Amino acid sequence: MKKxxxxxxxxxxxxxxxxxxxxxxxxxxxxQQVEFDxxxxxxxxxxxxxxxxxxxxxxxxxxxNVHTLQEFRRNCDVLIAVxxxxxxxxxxxxxxxxxxxxxxxxxxxETAYLDSDKVYNPxxxxxxxxxxxxxxxxxxxxxxxxxxxxxxxGCPPSGDTLWNTLEALLAGKPxxxxxxxxRYD
Amino acid sequence: xxxxxxxICRRYADDxxxxxxxxxxxxxxxxxxxxxxxxxxARQLGITRVEVEGVVSFYAFFSRRTKGEIIIRVCDxxxxxxxxxxxxxxxxxxxxxxxxxxxxxxGRFSLEITPFLGMSDQAPSAMVNETxxxxxxxxxxxxxCARLREGTEPRDxxxxxxxxxxxxxxxxxxxxxxxRLAGEVLLCPVPANAGLRSALQxxxxxxxxxxxxxxxxxxxxxxxxxxxxxxxAADTAATRRFIICNADEGEPGTFKxxxxxxxxxxxMIEGMTIAAYTVGSDAGIIYLRGEYSYLRPYLESVLxxxxxxxxxxxxxxxxxxxxxxxxxxxxxxxxxxxEESALISSCEGLRGEPKNRPPFPVESxxxxxxxxxxxxxxxxxxxxxxxxxxxxxxxxGTDRSSGTKLFSVSGDCARPGVYELPFGITVRDLLDRxxxxxxxxxxxxxxxxxxxxxxxxxxxxxxxxxxxxxxxMVFSQxxxxxxxVDHFLEFFVEESCGYCTPCRVGNVFLKKRIEKVRKGLxxxxxxxxxxxxxxxxxxxxxxxxxxxxxxxxLSTIRNFPLVYAVLLKEHGDGVQASFxxxxxxxxxxxxxxxxxxxxxxxxxxx
Ligand SMILES: Cc1cc2nc3c(=O)[nH]c(=O)nc-3n(C[C@H](O)[C@H](O)[C@H](O)COP(=O)(O)O)c2cc1C
Ligand code: SF4
Ligand code: SF4
Numbered sequence: 001m002k003k004x005x006x007x008x009x010x011x012x013x014x015x016x017x018x019x020x021x022x023x024x025x026x027x028x029x030x031x032q033q034v035e036f037d038x039x040x041x042x043x044x045x046x047x048x049x050x051x052x053x054x055x056x057x058x059x060x061x062x063x064x065n066v067h068t069l070q071e072f073r074r075n076c077d078v079l080i081a082v083x084x085x086x087x088x089x090x091x092x093x094x095x096x097x098x099x100x101x102x103x104x105x106x107x108x109x110e111t112a113y114l115d116s117d118k119v120y121n122p123x124x125x126x127x128x129x130x131x132x133x134x135x136x137x138x139x140x141x142x143x144x145x146x147x148x149x150x151x152x153x154g155c156p157p158s159g160d161t162l163w164n165t166l167e168a169l170l171a172g173k174p175x176x177x178x179x180x181x182x183r184y185d
Numbered sequence: 186x187x188x189x190x191x192x193i194c195r196r197y198a199d200d201x202x203x204x205x206x207x208x209x210x211x212x213x214x215x216x217x218x219x220x221x222x223x224x225x226x227a228r229q230l231g232i233t234r235v236e237v238e239g240v241v242s243f244y245a246f247f248s249r250r251t252k253g254e255i256i257i258r259v260c261d262x263x264x265x266x267x268x269x270x271x272x273x274x275x276x277x278x279x280x281x282x283x284x285x286x287x288x289x290x291x292g293r294f295s296l297e298i299t300p301f302l303g304m305s306d307q308a309p310s311a312m313v314n315e316t317x318x319x320x321x322x323x324x325x326x327x328x329x330c331a332r333l334r335e336g337t338e339p340r341d342x343x344x345x346x347x348x349x350x351x352x353x354x355x356x357x358x359x360x361x362x363x364x365r366l367a368g369e370v371l372l373c374p375v376p377a378n379a380g381l382r383s384a385l386q387x388x389x390x391x392x393x394x395x396x397x398x399x400x401x402x403x404x405x406x407x408x409x410x411x412x413x414x415x416x417x418a419a420d421t422a423a424t425r426r427f428i429i430c431n432a433d434e435g436e437p438g439t440f441k442x443x444x445x446x447x448x449x450x451x452x453m454i455e456g457m458t459i460a461a462y463t464v465g466s467d468a469g470i471i472y473l474r475g476e477y478s479y480l481r482p483y484l485e486s487v488l489x490x491x492x493x494x495x496x497x498x499x500x501x502x503x504x505x506x507x508x509x510x511x512x513x514x515x516x517x518x519x520x521x522x523x524e525e526s527a528l529i530s531s532c533e534g535l536r537g538e539p540k541n542r543p544p545f546p547v548e549s550x551x552x553x554x555x556x557x558x559x560x561x562x563x564x565x566x567x568x569x570x571x572x573x574x575x576x577x578x579x580x581x582g583t584d585r586s587s588g589t590k591l592f593s594v595s596g597d598c599a600r601p602g603v604y605e606l607p608f609g610i611t612v613r614d615l616l617d618r619x620x621x622x623x624x625x626x627x628x629x630x631x632x633x634x635x636x637x638x639x640x641x642x643x644x645x646x647x648x649x650x651x652x653x654x655x656x657x658m659v660f661s662q663x664x665x666x667x668x669x670v671d672h673f674l675e676f677f678v679e680e681s682c683g684y685c686t687p688c689r690v691g692n693v694f695l696k697k698r699i700e701k702v703r704k705g706l707x708x709x710x711x712x713x714x715x716x717x718x719x720x721x722x723x724x725x726x727x728x729x730x731x732x733x734x735x736x737x738x739l740s741t742i743r744n745f746p747l748v749y750a751v752l753l754k755e756h757g758d759g760v761q762a763s764f765x766x767x768x769x770x771x772x773x774x775x776x777x778x779x780x781x782x783x784x785x786x787x788x789x790x791x
Contacts, residue, residue, distance in 0.1 A: 073759040134773040147759040
């Protein structure tokens with residue numbers, strides 16, 4: 001039976017997903033072995049059934065990220081954090097550096113939407129629509145929120161790195177990544 | 186200000202290596218070392234301001250802002266805390282109307298917390314300028330504050346001076362020796378200078394052999410064979426050598442050097458003099474922790490008396506050409522300065538950072554010369570060995586730990602104090618003597634040592650089993666083991682010199698994870714994390730502080746597994762127990778003025 005894979009991008013830039021597409025013609029080989037469940041690649045928004053592998057790009061910066069991640073954890077046997085954002089927070093985690101403030105989240109939003117000279121915001125409002133998920137007090141890595149089985153560093157990890165990992169996982173073998181494939185930038 | 190600073194620097198011949206003394210005096214006279222003062226000192230000594238500031242910022246007793254005329258430091262070691270130190274601090278806060286770490290607007294008072302004053306046998310304690318107050322109670326603190334407000338000098342706060350030399354006119358401290366058991370080597374009556382006289386009749390090589398035969402090992406904690414150390418220093422081809430006595434006694438729960446400095450100062454200096462004769466040294470330093478500055482005038486007087494009696498200074502004991510003199514170097518509130526190479530840095534007027542080893546101090550120490558650094562008690566033992574012989578000394582104790590040892594016992598026992606007993610006695614034997622029937626855990630060797638449980642009380646206090654520099658802290662069933670662990674980690678985080686990452690950062694991570702365990706937010710994996718991280722810190726740190734700082738965690742995981750087990754949670758659904766979505770959303774709810782559609786079940790009712 002084909003293995004089932006689900007993927008999602010949380011607080012990421014989709015670069016890691018693009019990198020997955022970088023495995024090029026090996027995609028066909030992959031599709032021989034797996035079937036994609038919930039994923040932006042097929043635009044499936046819900047899990048149709050339990051999956052073997054979940055690939056998660058991006059960390060958690062809002063409540064919806066947490067909710068989605070928890071759903072992935074519940075529905076996937078093996079959960080993999082893909083890329084710097086998922087593993088360590090990546091670019092978004094820079095807002096955690098606002099530490100010596102009584103109200104770091106407010107300071108972050110005010111800088112992003114009101115105070116910075118780079119901002120064009122004629123309405124001078126901070127977005128706050130009921131449809132917008134609430135932000136978390138700070139950015140969390142995946143492992144802060146749920147148990148994570150594997151982490152693949154890189155921003156993004158190269159197509160080869162992703163391919164080697166999936167190939168090994170599907171074959172039930174330990175993955176061997178060359179030194180150059182493990183990068184944190 | 187300028188003239189005062191210049192004259193202080195001049196008093197030390199504008200010598201940059203005496204920066205500690207200069208800063209101590211500037212701090213005392215001007216109550217702070219402000220940027221302008223640093224600038225002046227730097228100019229006077231011909232160094233950069235940054236070098237001065239580096240030293241000022243390193244030590245707890247130096248401050249860049251002007252402090253109050255009266256600085257109150259409340260001791261916050263775990264024993265003091267259990268004895269009510271926190272409440273004592275609170276009363277000071279109330280009475281003086283001052284938050285901890287601040288100075289009153291009128292410049293009269295500063296209130297601070299200090300990690301360890303060396304008075305755990307008479308806790309809770311505090312230091313008011315150089316005056317030590319012990320066995321504090323709420324009423325006593327109120328009285329002290331009232332008298333201070335009336336303008337009483339701190340030293341006049343002392344009503345009842347302690348036993349023995351604590352009542353000496355030059356000490357007059359409210360400190361008690363609490364010598365509960367005098368053994369046959371150090372705390373029994375000792376004849377004056379008998380060891381020195383005997384030593385001066387023999388050749389240094391014979392003395393080294395005697396010392397080696399005695400099996401004396403260092404009393405400061407590490408237990409290095411003293412004979413081997415002295416021989417290594419003697420064997421160097423150097424033009425000068427130095428003898429340093431480590432009286433920094435910073436390991437919480439250790440207060441036996443305090444007693445020796447008070448009652449056996451002569452013996453200690455005699456031991457240093459013998460060391461000087463043995464290795465060929467003409468100058469020595471006693472590194473006295475700042476907390477014990479109340480002992481300084483007395484120690485100076487002992488040195489002076491020895492000079493007058495011809496047992497210090499020129500041609501000692503009538504031996505032509507044997508010159509040796511000693512100065513006292515006061516510390517300024519840094520635990521790490523008890524580490525021998527950091528201590529040497531401090532004596533050289535530098536930040537108290539450990540040095541890379543090798544070279545070891547015996548090869549290249551103070552000012553680059555071979556230096557013997559030994560503990561107060563070690564020198565005392567050496568003097569007795571020269572008088573009574575190595576075989577006599579070796580007849581006490583065990584194979585690898587010869588002699589008697591001073592144990593300073595504190596905590597939940599009826600008779601805290603100093604006990605001189607042969608190495609190798611069991612913990613249980615000691616507990617019986619201190620009268621601690623409900624002891625449930627014993628911390629041996631201070632925070633950097635090991636916490637043992639009741640089933641291990643038959644273990645022996647010696648290098649072969651449980652080594653200790655003297656600290657033995659007793660905890661009853663009422664105490665929270667993890668609170669103690671957390672507190673010890675706080676101590677290490679605070680006292681890390683910050684030079685290397687594993688210690689500076691790793692200990693913070695250890696502490697954070699222990700806090701999580703205490704909140705019941707950890708799982709089994711967190712124990713693996715703690716062990717792994719602890720091991721990494723121990724293996725990769727640069728000095729003894731980092732090598733031992735994970736011990737509170739590692740030894741309690743080993744010896745008190747159930748304490749951890751009851752706090753660990755297991756979550757089947759793969760979520761991290763430590764992640765609290767409600768707390769993570771709190772700020773956002775407030776800013777957005779709405780609830781969470783996902784995580785607030787009654788979202789619609791808002
Ligand atoms: C962080 C740290 C603190 C220390 N504090 C002291 C101290 O307060 N007193 C002391 O005698 N040794 C202390 N030591 C041990 C000294 O480095 C050194 O081993 C000792 O002074 C050598 O003397 P000994 O051989 O007579 O024990 C400390 C070591 C470390 C790593
Ligand atoms: S790791 Fe890099 S590529 Fe991947 S989501 Fe983050 S920023 Fe994008
Ligand atoms: S282990 Fe800690 S105290 Fe020792 S050098 Fe490193 S940072 Fe400093």
